[in-house]
Amino acid sequence: MTYKKKLIEVALPLDAINAESAREKSIRHGHPSALHLWWSRKPLATARAVLFASLVDDPSAHPEDFPTEEAQERERQRLFHLIEKLIIWENSTDKELFAQAYEEIKKSTGDNPPPVFDPFAGGGTIPLEAQRLGLKAIAADLNPVAVIINKAMIEIPVKFQNKSPVNPVAKSLLDAEWHGTRGLADDIAYYGKLLKEKAYADIGHFYPKVTIPGIGQKAVVIAWKWARTVMCPNPACRCEMPLVNSFWLSKKAGKEAYLEPMMENDKIRFEVRYGKGKVREGTVARTGATCIACGASIPLSYIRNEAKKGCMSAQLIAIVAESQGGRLYLAANEEHKKIADMPLPEDVPVGDLPEKALGFRVQEYGITKYSQLFTKRQLMALTTFSDRLIDIREQVCADGGTKGYSEAIVTYLAFLVDQLANHGSVICGWNSPNQQLRNTFARQAIPMVWDFAESNPFCRSSGSFHSLYGRMCEAFQSFMPSGQIGMVYNASATADLNVGSVVLSTDPPYYDNIGYADLSDFFYIWLRRNLKEIYPEIFSTMLVPKKEELVATPYRFAGSQQAAKEFFEQGMFDVCQNIYRYATQDIPLTIYYAFKQTDMDVGGTTSSGWETMLSAIIQAGFSINGTWPIRTEKPGRSVSIGTNALASSIVLVCRKRPADAPICTRRDFLTALKRELRPALVNLQQSNI
Template sequence: MINPKKLIEVAMPIKEISAECVRDDRVQHGHISSLHKWWARRPLPVCRAVVFASLVPDPLDPNCPQAFKDSIELLLEKKNNPGDPYATYSDIPWTSVFDPMEDNLRNRLQMFIGKFTQPMQDHLLGKTTKPEAGKMLTAESLIKWDSKNDEKIINKARKLIWVAHNSVIESAAKETAIELLADFDIHYKAIKTAENELYSLTDRHIETDNSKKLTENLHNAIEAFLHKMPKVFDPFAGGGAIPLEAARLGCRSYGNDINPVAHIIQKGSLEFPQKYGKPISYTTGEFIKLYGEDEFNKVANENKKYKNGNVIGVNIPNRLAFDVEFYIKSILRETEKEIGNLYPKNENGDRPITYYWSKMGQCSNPSCKTDVPLLRGFYLANTSSKKVYLNPIIKDNKIEFEIKYGAYDKEIEGWINRGNLKCPCCGSITDVKLLKEQNINVGLKEKLLAVIIDGKKGKDYRLPTEDELLILTKLPAIERPREKMQRNSAGGDTFSWGVTEWGQLFSDRQLIALTTLVKIINNFKTKIPSEEIEYNKAIFTYLGIWTDRMASRLTKFGLIDLGGEKVVDLFGRQAIPMVFDYPEVNVFRLEQVSWIVKYIISESNSFNISIVHNASSGDKSQFNDKFLTAVITDPPYYDAMAYADLSDFFYVWLKKTLGDVYPINFATPQTPKTEECTALKHHHNGSKDLAKKHFENKLLEIFDAIEHQTSDIVSIMFAHQSTEAWTTLCNSILGARMNITGSWAIDTEKKGGLKQDKAFLSSSVTVSCVPSQSAGYGDYKEVKKAIEATVAREVDELYRLGFRGADLLTACFGQAVSEFGKYKKVEKADGSEVTVAELLAMARESAFNALLKGFDGDEYTKFYIGWLQLNGFAESDFDDAATFAKAGLSINVAELFKEHILIQNKN
């Protein structure tokens, strides 16, 4: 049987995915990104879309099983969906001409993945303003945030994957769609029945013959279901978004990452909520034994069980969420007993929210030597409705402040600019080099300037009291963590200031608070009932994650968001810059537990966990030959992100809280560096060439293992579209005996909105590949002719689907590589080998010529006609125009502006 192409190889609703990805960045509570910081995590909509489209066939492929085509009819057609939510567009909304979308099974699948609402269609057609973020996609769209726990929508996706997977298995290949869907219902119902029986058992946490039997029943039901679903693996799982969505769609999901911090994040986001975040029913006596009388008295009446008017038990909707919150609050109470005096209360018993500090630089003028706060500005809050600032009062070389509400009376210049200090007392400039010497030699002094408190209408601001200043002189000595930071990555520009160790990122009081939390957490481990070892491991994991969240906000390198009046953690960028003024959050006012609890609740509906590993990617022994159905991944790119260096910040604290829980994972002093698939020269003796070679070899090794382990498709998200990026990606894929079969530009990066709505150049590309036996040597002329024919067909097909601009060109690249990849090498007449860069130029020129379809005219006219075909009159990036001008033409983009063919806007 010839395998049909997967949907991802022929079509993707990239505009709709891009729109929801932009929204995804704005979702907060319950989102995977809200659990723990990780860098460059892919948005959930693109992960869900790519997983789904990689696992279902193209229904228009002649080899597509009839059962799958019939299942689309049953699940997505009008007769079974009131209102016909998956009807295709009557006019493709982002094109410049009237373009009805053909109503066929392939396009129905695309509309199921994501479809614009009518208001969004009207906006793209230029009729109305853009709807708010949550109203761009229809409620029935698979990738919409609101759909993630919608059983009706998610089960449609699971059923389609179920039919797709089982209709090509020999034992089930002759079954009809109705039979396969009925089989899904039987297996899914078995899981729900087993869940209901287990979770309705009172005191199910106590091991009895009955609880063991019901637990085993649930396990067996889930295994029977997963046995009939695809196996999906992400070897660079990082923050966990791809395995999370694979598991949500019912697949047997695997994730791997070499980084122990990523592994802990994956345990907390992909395994424990789905496994332990379930209802539990306690008898009254058992609840009080576990949590105490005070906690019992706090239980809401609707969560109590009554018999004859008496309370006989307690129902907890989510055991894991309840326990995590209970233990964290208990730890905070114990912490307050030890160090609560370090955060003085006022006469009403209230504590401040935040303390505002500044480092002090000494003026280098020998006759002045004033200690000057290193302030770039003086606002404490700066919103449209509220402005608060520190007003300097300078007298006799002494600097004091008063707090004033409203805008500046007159503009006040900051005292530090580009690291240079301008003394407000004498006007002298102290060079940044001298300030760095001060910090390295004796340390810059620090001064508490203001205190942020609760007010009647939000936050209020005042000067520190004598008690608040006095307590700072009585802080106990504390030992700082001595683990080293990495220069030029996690260190940012802090090294030149003498900040080279992670312990230097904390003030004394911050460090006291964190080390006290760690001590009490480790004490609590001995107090938690020890009968459920694996469940306790989950609780301890969240205590470690909570400590990480606290640590990232309890540093001297955080910032205040003046517009939002909130504290921003130190990882606003991909490196840690030097900070001169900072907010010190009161540890007892730092609300972090709700973020964890809401995430647990948000992902507890699923029955399906991901199996996660902490190992070096590229290990062929991890899976048997062709064990996996699909690999879907987002690999690193050269030196774009120093994952190991940055995550050492968290590793330092996780090793203290979880080193005994995960001894193997935290066996090393810091995160593994040399085996990481990156190109950071400071990990390769300072050699850029060695680092680049390491990355390329490692990527090839990993892709080689993937080809060995995977029986079907590999989908790769790559966050770069430069020629170098494409060259590296293509060489690694082709070198691992795979061939690219499709490529899509999807806007997955964090932006304020859709980039020009109609013709944006995406910064991410997703390619699909399959194992391929390339044979022999290709003749350049023959391969060029094949590429031209293939790209011409692709342009025609994709143009009818509404593809324009850079999106169309990117899609053509994949098809061009598929022709190129049929051969071990492609050679010109002189014997020289054709490079990937030449291939991409060939694909671009072929797409351009296909659009012109034999049109004969001068260079400017060709550009004009081709540009209109691709982009219409919509705005586009300068780089788009420059790239397009090189496609089969010999004109400079500057000439196009000179001739007024293109008009440059003010940006």
């Protein structure tokens, strides 16, 4: 079968794509990822370039228009220049530029571009960029958290585009124009602020200001720093022993601050010191801890046993406050200790942590329920914000919004509750070099954090409600909804969705690298509490479904690596067979996959997710026509330390292999290789590979 080659099957402006993809990872304000966290999202620039180059013909496919190699190369460079403009972050909402790109796509698809389907939609990058290019976007994912994220990106914004906001302040602005998602963003800002005000009226008194010693002035607290404690096993000591990873509070040049432990009446308290003093090492490490009081070495096994018996507590060791000169560090005081000691709130979301899971470490320390990942005050804050969402729904309707519109607003505000959870758990640490809170998912894991920071949701610093909802509103600036409402399915990649003939582009699971289902339960328990009434089918289960999740995790197979490997291999083959039915003949499908994988030695042969992916693609009936190395991950991420990190992605460019495809001899293969190799190398060199 002959087909017109697409640009992606010949050449790409790879340097420009990689540079912009890497740059985009550092963009925080105005990025769609600010709506809700998802792990290992691909950059928008990457997906945008790959989709465009998959749909647009390579000039060599039109010898009647470009008869010479020189003419083809000139046209190719014109398309490269268009891609280089398309992928620039600042051009993400340039309507004229994207209209030009859409015309190029139409020209190469007979004026009828097919829909784009991503069966592993995850954080929604690929469907969002398909929609930005003017195409119909179809997303599917087994994970309910991913499903609701995709709805918030490709369904809700299009449904309510170009609509005026309903809040009373906006109604008074008679001359305002509400193009695109501006009206939706304005209402989210208004009702988000209202949500904060209602929550503060309920619980603001549990977040008092701190008195600055010697001055008497009050300062807003940013965070309270706590250290976990166990009783020292030394019979001559028996003090409540703080477990502190680092005594540094600030390592910022010229503003250094640290904690100095002091013994007082057989108890340990902490004083704040400023400057470059001699800061002692932390008291806990990988192998065990050291008692500050008596110097005894305590094995980690003792700490684990004490924690499992319910004998681990927490001690307030410092208070971080806002001041005109920057961060202010103060010693703990009795008022702030007592006010944090409150009863457990009612109606806390239930859910057990998995006994074992990728990246989970807290179960070894007696933390077996998701509610135990939060302090009582954190649970009180989250349940209060959650409960007040009902009031917001009613208020939106009272202000003239439809039932559907009120549900849309509450969906985004429910995301803010998730964001508060991410920045308000006992997994959050204090980043002393940057003097700011470290969120729960600084890594793709739930690790044990010995000295955690409890944020104040009512301050204005990073991680507060004010900061988070501000970032969410800014994110809408990067949306450019097309006229077509995206379709989002809560379904496995092997389900028969009857989507017709589509362009497939997807980023499948990375063998055993990320346990999405286990990690996303952290958010699911809150989303279910807040949105079950609006989306009963999506949130019908107590936790995220895991049985069908395509990940090679031995703990789900009684510890058997072989069984986990076979499950992943069979599952990936079933997925590829399924997408073969949907894939259009005229346009290649693109599959992202990790370049670096955890290899596993089974029976003397090495297998990995990478090899499994290649095997599944070929066995399902596809041919691999090209591969492109795309650098998509930020260097120096936390997950890179001591782990087999994903250095880059490979984009596999595949075509359906005809059922009557001929079998060639070795001589035929070598002849074809000699014929194709030289021009292919020239094209690769033009892409700087």
